Amino acid sequence: MTAPATSSRRLRFERLPLRRIILISLSIAIVYGVVAGSAATLRMGTFTAADWRSLVINGIARGSVYALIAIGYTLVYGILFMINFAHGEVFMSGAYTAFFVAVAFGRSGYLNAHPLVSIGAILIVSMVTSTLVAVILERVAYRPLRGAPRLVPLITAIGASFFLQYTFRGLYGAQARAYPTINVLQGTWTIFGVEILRTQVIVVVAAILLWIALFTFVAKTRTGRSMRAVGEDREIAALMGINVDRTIVATFAIGGALAGAAGILYVFLFNQVIFTMGFFPGIKAFTAAVLGGIGSVTGAAMGGLLLGVLEAVGPNLFLTGVGVPSPNQLQPVVAFGILVLVLIFLPGGFLGAPEEKRA
Amino acid sequence: MTEQQAPILDLASVSAAYGPVRALEEVSLEVRTGEIVCLLGSNAAGKSTTLRTILGMTRAHAGEIVFDGERIERLSTQEIVSRGLTMVPENRRLFGKMTVRENLAIGANLRKDKAAIQADVDRVFGLFPRLKERISQKAGTLSGGEQQMLAIGRALTASPKVLLMDEPSMGLAPILVEQVFDTIKEINAQGVTILLVEQNAHVALSIADRGYVLQTGRIVLADTAKALLEHPNLSDAYLGELE
Numbered sequence: 001m002t003a004p005a006t007s008s009r010r011l012r013f014e015r016l017p018l019r020r021i022i023l024i025s026l027s028i029a030i031v032y033g034v035v036a037g038s039a040a041t042l043r044m045g046t047f048t049a050a051d052w053r054s055l056v057i058n059g060i061a062r063g064s065v066y067a068l069i070a071i072g073y074t075l076v077y078g079i080l081f082m083i084n085f086a087h088g089e090v091f092m093s094g095a096y097t098a099f100f101v102a103v104a105f106g107r108s109g110y111l112n113a114h115p116l117v118s119i120g121a122i123l124i125v126s127m128v129t130s131t132l133v134a135v136i137l138e139r140v141a142y143r144p145l146r147g148a149p150r151l152v153p154l155i156t157a158i159g160a161s162f163f164l165q166y167t168f169r170g171l172y173g174a175q176a177r178a179y180p181t182i183n184v185l186q187g188t189w190t191i192f193g194v195e196i197l198r199t200q201v202i203v204v205v206a207a208i209l210l211w212i213a214l215f216t217f218v219a220k221t222r223t224g225r226s227m228r229a230v231g232e233d234r235e236i237a238a239l240m241g242i243n244v245d246r247t248i249v250a251t252f253a254i255g256g257a258l259a260g261a262a263g264i265l266y267v268f269l270f271n272q273v274i275f276t277m278g279f280f281p282g283i284k285a286f287t288a289a290v291l292g293g294i295g296s297v298t299g300a301a302m303g304g305l306l307l308g309v310l311e312a313v314g315p316n317l318f319l320t321g322v323g324v325p326s327p328n329q330l331q332p333v334v335a336f337g338i339l340v341l342v343l344i345f346l347p348g349g350f351l352g353a354p355e356e357k358r359a
Numbered sequence: 360m361t362e363q364q365a366p367i368l369d370l371a372s373v374s375a376a377y378g379p380v381r382a383l384e385e386v387s388l389e390v391r392t393g394e395i396v397c398l399l400g401s402n403a404a405g406k407s408t409t410l411r412t413i414l415g416m417t418r419a420h421a422g423e424i425v426f427d428g429e430r431i432e433r434l435s436t437q438e439i440v441s442r443g444l445t446m447v448p449e450n451r452r453l454f455g456k457m458t459v460r461e462n463l464a465i466g467a468n469l470r471k472d473k474a475a476i477q478a479d480v481d482r483v484f485g486l487f488p489r490l491k492e493r494i495s496q497k498a499g500t501l502s503g504g505e506q507q508m509l510a511i512g513r514a515l516t517a518s519p520k521v522l523l524m525d526e527p528s529m530g531l532a533p534i535l536v537e538q539v540f541d542t543i544k545e546i547n548a549q550g551v552t553i554l555l556v557e558q559n560a561h562v563a564l565s566i567a568d569r570g571y572v573l574q575t576g577r578i579v580l581a582d583t584a585k586a587l588l589e590h591p592n593l594s595d596a597y598l599g600e601l602e
Contacts, residue, residue: 222468225457225461225464225465226468228454228456228457229454229457229465232454232455232456233452233454235416235436236448236452236454238416238435238436238437238440239414239416239436239440239445239446239448240440240465240466240468240513240517241437241440241441241468241469241517242437242465242468243437244437
């Protein structure tokens with residue numbers, strides 16, 4: 001009698017290890033905090049329905065920007081299984097360089113005389129710059145290290161990230177610079193009876209169009225197919241006659257172009273550039289990519305939107321009720337809290353593979 | 360099979376290594392246009408390494424590989440493939456997330472002539488009607504036999520002059536093994552020269568013209584398939600195991 005009892009007790013103990021207990025307690029605490037905080041906030045009634053709506057819209061707009069940057073992380077990860085931590089600086093390089101074009105247009109008055117042409121030119125400059133930076137990064141910083149242990153390119157990426165930041169700081173100074181105002185982007189549009197900032201509408205629409213373009217590209221074109229093939233099995237891709245190096249360059253270029261576009265959309269929302277501007281959006285986009293399942297393009301888009309909305313709504317909703325004085329200051333806490341939680345509970349993200357198969 | 364004809368694929372004293380581990384030692388073999396040549400040997404004898412070295416996936420550190428009159432041992436895999444060589448790799452290694460159609464299309468990645476590609480795709484469907492039924496299905500969801508058909512089909516849409524096959528019968532039920540070997544004969548009859556690596560020595564020799572036996576990275580026996588089949592102790596002495 002005693003022997004089976006002991007063994008079953010031991011079994012039960014093994015089934016519920018300490019790690020599990022901690023995780024479960026942690027999730028209960030978080031759920032309780034979120035529910036209680038939200039309930040308290042809603043009871044206080046500080047925010048009207050319109051306030052919530054505008055927070056959500058704000059979240060969707062910035063989430064669209066995160067989504068576009070996140071695609072760059074996810075594409076590169078899908079093909080090389082490395083995180084290009086300098087991708088935030090790829091984003092910054094484009095927006096910062098295009099700033100000078102915008103200023104020149106602004107001074108001459110061309111910017112508001114021909115806003116569409118100007119915006120197009122600014123966008124192209126930003127996309128081209130980011131593409132070039134991404135491609136050079138691959139060639140100089142990552143390609144020589146292909147085949148090295150995975151930690152090595154990661155460290156290089158962080159080095160490259162600082163290199164780019166301080167290059168821009170050295171060239172253009174440490175201060176934030178305000179983008180010139182584009183009159184057509186000011187004001188609001190009324191859509192389905194809701195007044196929305198024009199910039200927000202444009203950002204969301206542009207992001208959707210770019211995402212569709214990318215998705216079609218990856219699914220339908222030859223280069224897109226090569227990218228998927230190299231991601232699945234690099235050696236066999238070469239056996240199919242695919243130029244693996246060129247495909248990897250194309251992947252960096254596409255991620256860079258989207259980051260460049262995201263840079264301009266970001267500027268529409270926040271109106272300024274500074275050499276550190278790539279850091280937070282970069283890491284948040286990385287969080288979005290992980291949230292959606294890194295390697296998945298659809299996951300990156302979903303993760304970006306979700307993170308944007310949670311970040312915009314979350315602090316106000318969860319923290320106002322518990323008496324935190326200025327909850328919006330704590331947006332990064334929400335964003336990176338989500339990163340940590342996703343890594344703990346759902347390391348594969350929503351759409352990613354449960355476990356990566358290869359090194 | 361005329362003896363005077365220059366071989367389309369010719370390995371002369373090829374050596375290769377994985378780091379400090381020697382994998383091939385002065386391997387010499389030749390394949391002539393229209394032949395089926397099989398490469399036999401026990402596990403880790405260097406059969407797969409030979410094929411990989413021909414395709415530049417493993418580097419030869421000594422020796423010469425001539426394909427169709429041209430030295431290829433320093434070329435990249437992509438360049439070698441573009442000259443008309445390809446392989447059905449060990450374990451098939453399909454693009455599992457792509458459809459059957461995409462896998463066949465990617466085999467023809469280097470070709471431009473759409474009509475000719477379509478003709479080859481139709482030829483593959485002629486060989487394997489099952490694949491046509493599964494055209495929009497993801498390769499990863501196919502059965503083992505269907506995957507092997509697709510792996511062969513993917514290689515054929517590259518329209519190779521010489522096709523290397525690495526253990527096409529591995530992991531298949533006996534009835535499918537027979538079918539695969541029939542297909543290999545048929546592909547060869549359609550004009551594709553074949554270099555076949557097999558564990559299944561007797562079946563392989565029964566369709567081959569000639570055979571080589573590898574043992575720990577060296578060629579130890581080379582003869583016509585008929586002579587090898589009649590060799591008194593081929594299995595015991597060289598292949599390590601009886602099938």
